[in-house]
Amino acid sequence: MIRPLLRHLIFSACLPLLVPASLAAQPASSAPDLHGSGEVVITTGGGSWEAAQRQAYFEPFEKETGIKVVLVPGDRGKLLASIERGQPDADLTNLSAGTITSFIKRDALEKIDYSYFDAETLDGISPVLRHEYGVGAILYAVVMAYNEADYPADKPRPQTWADFFDVKAYPGPRGLSGCGDRLISGGNLEFAMLASGADKKSIYPIDLDRAFAMLRKLQPDVGRWWQMGGEAPQGLIDGELAVSTAFNGRIYSARQQGAKVGLTWHHALVQYDYWVVPKHSPNVVNAMKFLAFVSRAKPQAEFANLMAFGPVNRKAYTYIRPELMDWLPGSPKNADEVVYQDYRWWTATGPDGKTNWERAMARCVSELAR
Structure with missing residues (x-):
């Protein structure tokens, strides 16, 4: 959608x-x-x-x-x-x-x-x-969203993807998209690259070793691997998650209904x-x-x-x-905040006949089992 x-x-x-x-x-x-x-x-x-x-x-x-x-x-x-x-x-x-x-x-x-x-x-x-x-x-975009009960306005809130991956400075269970259809649209690999120090202009080509190393490190603190778009905001509303990736429209709808959730546009992934x-x-x-x-x-x-x-x-x-x-x-x-997803990289085919999506999917399933 x-x-x-x-x-x-x-x-x-x-x-x-x-x-x-x-x-x-x-x-x-x-x-x-x-x-x-x-x-x-x-x-x-x-x-x-x-x-x-x-x-x-x-x-x-x-x-x-x-x-x-x-x-x-x-x-x-x-x-x-x-x-x-x-x-x-x-x-x-x-x-x-x-x-x-x-x-x-x-x-x-x-x-x-x-x-x-x-x-x-x-x-x-x-x-x-x-x-x-x-x-x-x-x-539309995948953004970093947070529960305002965990991160009230008078306390520091995670703003960067490095913050998202830093559970010591910003404690609380994380929400990330799972494998399958959400491997591309959830933005996990792009966000892992940014958290590891890549700037917005050097995310692609994604270094799979580098990205999956970041995700494996965070894995014990992931409270939900979401697939449906409504799962992430609901996890934040229920207190199951402190911070999560989520679609901007879902967070907007939750706010309109009175939910105490917020988002940051810093390096959000536009699709x-x-x-x-x-x-x-x-x-x-x-x-x-x-x-x-x-x-x-x-x-x-x-x-x-x-x-x-x-x-x-x-x-x-x-x-x-x-x-x-x-x-x-x-x-x-x-305008200054966001990153555009590079679909050319995801659909590019290598010498083995497999796309980058297929290679990333195999690793996602074997290394994250989500």
Whole structure:
């Protein structure tokens, strides 16, 4: 399910480093009218996510263009099988930046036609989020979060990843993501590198020996290896954990409900998802029109105001509630603090034919058994 904009410049300057230049789509000189007919079929996860998309994206899109939005349950495996049959179950879905490469390798995605996007929209979106096969959907981040009962305002709170790994100076059980699907999205290896002395520009390539040595040292003090996004904040609320990695949106939601939890943005790990169009989509033109519409600043801001995910269009911050600025990974207030995850490194294949993710996974299971 999941991102900054240094006074609008760091975001543009740093993000292009994460993907090859050949994958960054070029802006179009003009954009056609988005009005149309028929439908566009989009996967949905239901719940508050779907409700926010309806309000920010689906209903305004239908009203402006005349194109009907049809929703179907999101099931990545089922969708991929339907794509391989040449009859995709949907015209649009979301993929994490760590997953899109596997779909591209299977020739499962259409290229994005950026000629449907107006120049102002394209100018607000960093090149890495204008992928050849996907348009940025959201930014989110893994942050260091803490229980304010363990670390009240009048006492020192852990601020750096070195602090997180220092249980003598900052005692209390830790929360970290486990192996499996969370090995990449949980950020453990990146945080271990930072704790061991790497600066934000020298995390990659990750030194697996160095990172796992740090994690093994901390292992006796890990009170929970979380997999579901809600586990980390709940562990903090229940007092099971003193400090934990967690998704920024989960901590924001907990705070909104009165929980005494806080976070720091120092070296938080920013991640992002893409909108993608499955290969052989029967409504490919309508899908491109939808992407052009929802990438505009105002729909992006509307969704961010509802769900506290960072918009991919930096111009959206003009319309975002001021009190939300401290909680979004793409906010100008947080631009100097964060690190962007390098998905190229994670998906790179070595001479043995294995990706860095596969090598790291084998070590995670054997050395941490989590």
